[in-house]
Amino acid sequence: MSAVLKPNDEASDQPGGLCIAGQAEGQDALLTPAALALLTHLHRRFEPQRQLRLAARQARQAEFDDGALPAFRDDTRAIREGDWRVAPIPAALLDRRVEITGPVDPKMVINALNSGANCYMADFEDSTAPTWANLIQGQRALRDAVGGTLEFDGNGKQYRMKPEAERAVLLVRPRGWHLDEKHVIVDGAPISGGLFDLALFAFHNASALTAKDRGPYFYLPKLQCMEEAALWNAVLDEIEVQLNLPQGAMKVTVLIETLPAAFEMDEILHALRSRIVGLNCGRWDYIFSYIKTLRAHRDRVLPERGQVTMTQPFLKAYSELLIRTCHRRGAHAMGGMAAQIPNPRDAEANAAAFARVEADKLREANAGHDGTWVAHPGMVALARGIFDARMPGPHQHDVRREDVNVSAEDLLKPSLGTITAAGFYGNVEVCVRYLAAWLDGNGCVPIHGMMEDAATAEISRAQLWQWLHHADPRDQDSRGGHLHLDDGSPVDFALLDRALIGLPSKLAADPTVAGLARVDEAIALLADLTHRDTLADFLTLPAYERID
Incomplete structure (x- = not known):
């Protein structure tokens, strides 16, 4: 077994075969010799498997382009039909009725932690443009937030974090398996962007968060199959060994935001069963994945974006299957994003935005979701009020949705519009x-x-x-x-x-x-x-x- 690495470890030289192809303020304090040694170790151990999984994605897409359709797997029927549950959910993640998401700049981090939401998903993926400066700034902001020292002054205002007991629980979303980090080169190849985001955050913050019973916790994006989930599980296992963390300390929620993954919800939960706490309806990326996966199927062309709502049969089936699957396994079924922004200068537009959010969150709470997402602090109270009224406990795992019986064709049904x-x-x-x-x-x-x-x-x-x-x-x-x-x-x-x-x-x-x-x-x-x-x-x- 390789040596255990700790944040204060020193090394005489930068790991051989590693090159940093960027310069940003504060990076030397983050990219310490021990941190770089961890990144190098993880890349060498897991990059071949990542490339195999990405190649498998391409081969599977070629089958869809030739006329095949996604389907439930025959070889994993025993997992779907088996009687098993995920590991118990930690206390800090039992109640997730409102989560706020957004990028990792210091102002956003402070506002999100102070927003009154139960959780904040700090996003290195879809809401962060991965410039080197943004990534380093984001890692610094999260490190300082975990340490309780993050402050930001801008636009004539001072931004300071509330006391720790009043802050949202932090979860971090790294980039997906398909994205490289071109500024960190090991043995002539860029490392995985997701590996960089997750491992560097864990290196600097995992010990402090574990001591507080706060994980670290992560959201895993863009998975397409159980094998990709198993790869993340192996990575997390190895990081826990390398950082001397308790086994299973690092917990995850998986976004079901690709069409192939909708056919493997049970399997993804099973692959991560010792550390997964829920699945999330990443519905915007899911719509994108529906288009991409079925791009060669002329009979499944979608109408314009504004008409592809959660009432469309294929989206309704996906969200209800997610609720049934999660609650059967003891996991949270998280709802999707409300991207509306309050506009206090336009009363009519503001009322319309709030009405859309209210209708969407009512649908989610009544369907059995255990929580939901908002993009703006101004929507936290509205979403909370809806879930408070319909979810007196911390979650709705008792809503088993045994009335839901979703077929492959239900998940693929063409949309009208x-x-x-x-x-x-x-x-x-x-x-x-x-x-x-x-x-x-x-x-x-x-x-x-x-x-x-x-x-x-x-x-x-x-x-x-x-x-x-x-x-x-x-x-x-x-x-x-x-x-x-x-x-x-x-x-x-x-x-x-x-x-x-x-x-x-x-x-x-x-x-x-x-x-x-x-x-x-x-x-x-x-x-x-x-x-x-x-x-x-x-x-x-x-x-x-x-x-x-």
């Missing part, structure tokens, strides 16, 4: 606005009263690709036919060109996007991605090449 001109142009605008901000280093962007992260941009550009590359099955000549807007006009590249050409002047006149320096670059990237013959797996992969 239309594509309007406003919906098409809206996808173009949102994608460009978000991408331009992301390239500028901002991964959490207010757009039209919503706090958007990468998931909305992914849905938008994936829908554009899907609409532009799929002929209408009603046309005899499918190669020459088009999908049509609700007014009968074709959805084609001429429509896309008109939307892109008119966008710079529209954005220049909007004071809310003034100062975005990379609009033209974002337009060019969107045009490139929509013209490609194959839908790119993730928008953030080609965009990542353009930052730092």
